[in-house]
Amino acid sequence: MRRMFGNLLFVLVLPAMPILSGTPPAPAARPSTGALPAAAPPGIRSPAAIVADLNTGRVLYSKEADQARPVASLTKLMAALVLVESGLDLNTSQTITKTDHRLVKRGAPSRLRSGCAYTHRDLLHAALMVSDNVATVALGRSMGWTPEAFAHRMTLRAVEMGLSHTRFTDPTGLDAGDVSTAREMLAILQAVLNQPVLQSTCQKELYVIIPVSGKGHPILYRHTDAYIRRHPWDILGAKTGYTHPAQYCLAIGAALDGRPIGMVFLGAIGDLTRFGDYSRVMRWLTKQSRPPAVTG
Template sequence: MRAFLIWLAAALALAAPARAFETTATSAWVYDVATGTVLMEKNADVPLPPASMSKLMTLTMLFEALHDGRYTMESTFPVSVEAWRMGGSKMFVEPADRPSVEELIHGIIVNSGNDACVVVAEGMAGTEAAFARQMTARAAELGMTHTNLTNSSGWPDPEHRMSMHDLGVLAAYMIREFPELYEKFAMTEYTYKGRVPSNANNRNPLLRLGTGEWTADGLKTGHTQEAGYGLVGSAIQDGRRVIFVISGLDSDRARAEESERIVNWAFRDFAMNRLVPAGETVLEAPVWLGTETRVGLTTRNGVNVLVPIAVRDQVRVEVVYDGPIPAPIAEGAEVARLVVTVPGRPDTVTPLLAASAVPEAGFVGRLRGAVMQLGQRAISAVTG
């Protein structure tokens, strides 16, 4: 087994030191999308009351139905008396209305309409209870292992639970799979049929910050007496996206301040570094009994590493393989691994591929290689 250290690029030599971050949220999960790096977790796998943040699962079910053609944006749903009577945040639909899918999406995202969620649930599954069972099953399929939903809106229920990790997984799925629909999470206001509710403006505090350094574009706030104030949020800076989920704050103001602090920390105290551009040769490895004595090692998509600035001088990068690599070698075959070790975080392991094919040598070439190998062993025996 061979391991070769690689000197890190000067891009890692950044200036300001990173600060330790302690969140005032009772539960939190912060995630860098491009590298799949969890930046922070606090009670992240504890099932908690998600309040209106669980509306993201209702929207996911509707988004999936749009993608597979069961509905269009112009499809309409009836409004039951049960939906009309829902309390809390409302879109203010009435039994005589036939809101479209697009209107309901706006009503859920911006107005956090509990009534709109029930309309969707009944329209898609017949009853809200049946829809909740479908959501719970779908959540499990998406890898959300601490989710059990009993209603479509996040209405308080002792069995209605999600972890902050699960909500983050769901947010990442929505952003990745439904980019054209995800854009709607940046809407700041919406009113259905001129009925002006008190919640006509999106409660997401980050959408109106306009810091100039980063831009927030989603996703959903939540609040009940039991859950406290929470937020599933996402922001972008220079093409880098961060998703975060917090819960248990004691006020709307505390939620806004903590959300801004988390986003600033995630962008300022971690740096994205392109360690290996896509297609670039990392190094050349020796080949055993091939028509060529060496083969280039490359990656399929390049290697990007997210580095906490505080430990930038402690990052270790190795290329690991069993060598020399025996011929024949197919172009694109996985023959080595690039291992990046960042203190305090799991190793990042990227497959390294053969940059070109190396056929097996003919009889004379194999004979020459065998003689050279025997000579090297003899030298080792004498000097060892």
């Protein structure tokens, strides 16, 4: 059973979304170096980053974009993609168990209560909006997958997508073995944005879930990207991540003058640095009279 929190749920529904249905940018291709744009490129502080026009696949900015790094909870983008592509029934429910909590005890505490059942749709929102690790393993269990089997399926999907530097050892991003590159995470982000149910989930700012059974209470989730919701640009979808090995990460799609821009920032030292990088890129692009040439 899913609930929207009255008028508090602000979802940016953009008519431009169909333009995301084109061919994703080839993750293995390296951009050719071109002339710098008139304005200086943004001072990106994240160690690895990429910015691209999702309509054309044109890379607008890159920095160590092919360096393999831990990606923390950006891993859940691939987890969600595999779940939906494998036919997850969003309207059925799963009961949270103590084992679900035990499997991810290294991560942040979950607000999902053992013994309470939630719809798969609600668990998907918990996984993508607030990076709930318990929700992620519970969804895998609904498909009959152990965390190891789930991660294996995710790695196979990466291989199918031609992502040669991406592999997963668990579906939540808690393991340092969940690695990818900024360029390959951008391809995963676009695949997620091309799935309507995932795009709309990643786009929401607020969402309320209510257990369909058990003694749990309603839970209000606020997207972990809430800091950047104050900016004027329309967000198509976003996912944050943090572990000590990965540091702070962000994958985000935003609309600029009707064209979708995809961005991935990996390894930022501070929590706000990744959001600052997003703001710097959007201000930089706004100043351009034409799409800038490739740099980096």
